[in-house]
Amino acid sequence: MKPSDIEARMRALEYFHDLRLLPGTWAVIRVDGRSFSKLTETAFEKPFDARFHAMMVATASALMEDFQGLYAYTESDEISILFAPEWGLFDRELEKLVSLSAATASAAFSLEIGARVSFDSRVWLGPSESLVVDYFRWRQADATRCALNGWCYWALRKEGMSARAASRVLKGQGTEFKNELLFERGINFNDVPAWQRRGTGLLWERWVKAGFNPKTGQETVAERRRLKVDESLPMKDDYSAYIQALLSSARA
Ligand SMILES: Nc1nc2c(ncn2[C@@H]2O[C@H](COP(=O)(O)OP(=O)(O)O)[C@@H](O)[C@H]2O)c(=O)[nH]1
Ligand SMILES: [Mg+2]
Numbered sequence: 001m002k003p004s005d006i007e008a009r010m011r012a013l014e015y016f017h018d019l020r021l022l023p024g025t026w027a028v029i030r031v032d033g034r035s036f037s038k039l040t041e042t043a044f045e046k047p048f049d050a051r052f053h054a055m056m057v058a059t060a061s062a063l064m065e066d067f068q069g070l071y072a073y074t075e076s077d078e079i080s081i082l083f084a085p086e087w088g089l090f091d092r093e094l095e096k097l098v099s100l101s102a103a104t105a106s107a108a109f110s111l112e113i114g115a116r117v118s119f120d121s122r123v124w125l126g127p128s129e130s131l132v133v134d135y136f137r138w139r140q141a142d143a144t145r146c147a148l149n150g151w152c153y154w155a156l157r158k159e160g161m162s163a164r165a166a167s168r169v170l171k172g173q174g175t176e177f178k179n180e181l182l183f184e185r186g187i188n189f190n191d192v193p194a195w196q197r198r199g200t201g202l203l204w205e206r207w208v209k210a211g212f213n214p215k216t217g218q219e220t221v222a223e224r225r226r227l228k229v230d231e232s233l234p235m236k237d238d239y240s241a242y243i244q245a246l247l248s249s250a251r252a
Contacts, residue, residue, distance in 0.1 A: 019094040024085045026126030026247075028135060029097060031063070031105040031119040033077035039117060040077075046157075047150030048196045055112040060202050061227055062108035063101060070250055071243075073136055075143035075199035079105065080124075082132065084250045098123060133243045140239055143199040148189055152178045155185050194232045198239075201230040203246065 011017075021027050033039065044052050060072040060079045067089060069081035081101070083089075090096040102121035109117050126132040149170060156166035170178065179189050189197070205228040211220040234242050 016095055017093070021092040021094060021097070021123060022125055022127075023092070026085055026129070026132045027083045027087065027092075028080050028124040028126065028132075029063075029067070029069075029083070029101045029121060030078060030080045030124060031059075031101055031121045033109070034118045034120060036077035036117075046154045047147070048193075053195060053200070055109055057200060057202070057229055058112050059105050059108040060200075061229075063104055064202055064204075064227055066104050067097075067101065070203075071246055072202040073139055073199055074202070075139060076146060078139075080136070080139055082136075082246075094123060097121075129244065129247045132247060133240045136243045137236075137240060140199055140233070140235060144197050144235070147192065147196045148175065148178050148182075151187065151189065151192065152181050155182060155187065198233045198235050201233050201242075202227050203230065204228070 040046075040049070040052060056074045056077065056079065060074045060081075063069060063079060063081050064072050067081060067083070068087070070084050070087075071082040073080045073082075090100070098121045102119050105119040105121070106117060109119070124135060126135060152170055153166050156169060157163065161169070169181075182189050204225045206223055206225050209222045209224050211222065212218075213220050233239060
């Protein structure tokens with residue numbers, strides 16, 4: 001067999017290599033920690049731990065920087081990174097984007113925690129701006145639901161209830177029941193830190209760096225950008241408006 005033949009035949013079996021994100025569409029890459037229920041079982045406060053959250057924010061920052069995302073949203077052990085329709089990193093190759101985003105998240109979080117952890121990764125495509133808004137509303141609703149449930153679950157567990165019994169109490173119950181359960185225990189869910197109920201956003205902000213040129217003796221100004229961490233996101237329709245404003249500014 002000629003070397004060129006084997007090259008072509010082997011390359012052809014790299015079957016998924018040609019897959020690319022649909023051109024001209026918004027995209028979100030979402031990474032999620034593998035078996036983080038187990039990881040957080042010991043050594044982290046329940047239901048939420050500020051140190052754990054800081055590690056997730058650091059991981060989201062690494063993804064924003066390495067992939068040049070427009071916006072990141074993190075809740076629990078997941079991070080969604082939004083990309084504009086014209087974003088062309090790695091020529092939009094799916095395998096590259098999914099594998100490297102998982103790798104970047106895994107490496108960044110592992111360095112933070114000092115142990116080996118891994119993240120999975122998937123891609124969501126947004127054919128319209130309103131679907132992108134819906135996507136982030138969906139993840140935020142998930143954050144709120146999980147936070148309320150988590151607070152209830154751990155309130156019961158801390159009273160000595162078994163895991164199975166606590167899950168049974170909460171199964172099929174709605175928001176009102178869960179809010180009441182917490183209220184009876186002196187916890188007002190609305191007073192729980194916003195990052196737990198609403199998640200956290202990361203976005204680029206512009207700032208002007210003042211400097212001095214010793215050669216000319218003149219003051220200089222340079223526009224730079226840096227990541228802003230928003231720990232008090234709006235919710236529901238206000239969050240829709242927040243995301244829509246971000247999409248519009250990207251288009252401008
Ligand atoms: N103790 C603690 N656990 C957390 C925190 N944030 C996320 N987790 C855990 O991470 C899990 C994430 O859910 P999921 O991805 O479905 O679980 P996985 O499949 O085990 O990674 C939650 O169920 C929690 O157990 C936190 O701040 N503190
Ligand atoms: Mg997970």
